[in-house]
Amino acid sequence: MISITTSTNKKVYFASDQHLGAPTAALSLPREKKFVSWLTEIKDSAEAIFLMGDLFDFWFEYKTVVPKGFVRVLGKLAEISDAGIPIYFFVGNHDLWMKNYFKEELNITVYHQPQEFLIDNKKFLIGHGDGLGPGDKGYKRMKKVFTFPLFKWMFQWLHPDLGVRLGQYMSVKNKMISGDEDAKFLGEDEEWLVQYCKRKLTQNHYDYFVFGHRHLPLEIKLQENSKYINLGDWIQYFTFGEFNSATFRLEKFN
Template structure:
């Protein structure tokens, strides 16, 4: 994908906020800082890459999304509505995304690494978990978590239990 920056515009990256952890109260403090940062970059941002694990847990059922994060989600929608392009890379804590971010916010979601050309420079972008050698236990667990049958079974759990 090719991106040509407009004069005086920038690309920003954010990763691994893990909103929701370790507790809702502690997370809310980080969420407020993140929202302030999003307000700061709004003036000169052209593109925002969210590099995964925005939430400590994210799973989309057919008619339910995780409780909370309304201010973060609203701020992302505001940025998109103002013309800032949003790209989300799914991490190991939010790999159960479906279509909420694309349909409700307009944020393009990637499940695998992607190549971008930004102002003539090439970038390979990904969340990064499981890409290197080793860590075979995690890679086996990721195969289970991304297995369509396992995901189908999990969605039948009530969100309060899941």
């Protein structure tokens, strides 16, 4: 378990689901600039930054090629990382084919599964959130196909111009991948991530469960000292999480 202790006046920040590149590069550009502005604003006060997945609407790393674009956000992440501020990235269902580019180029640690962190003596379970909990069987089957080594090997033999175009088309059009149809609160009993968190609490205590994926800013009290947080998105809500050594808050960037 990684332990983080915040310095005086420092905070830990969390953001998810920017979906840069969707629905087109031109329409995505204002969101990218806004997200970069947020990164610039929090840089001086950040002890650490957690990016919780689906930063890109589609991402695939060939051996020598990554998708074109996103230079503003990648440059800002490099600047922050070079300044010694740790950034932790959790792949989402749209960028699950991320390999070692972020680690090698940006010195950003990449996780493919939820991880435990101890932040100022508060225990966090952190992840993107896709495929967790009961239900969602169609997506879980699809994810197994997309992450199957033979499928990834076959896809990488497509020319990048074709592979990236195909991936972008599927990412935007397929509701099972994008999750757009789920972007409304279903009630605690029907929220799969809430059920997942409650089940995890029967095994271990966590002060905070922090996830993305649902595109809804949510704060749900699970027990007296345990809370589920969903970070929302940077498409409609422009929300982010802020932990200041004692309190976790959802904030909106204007």
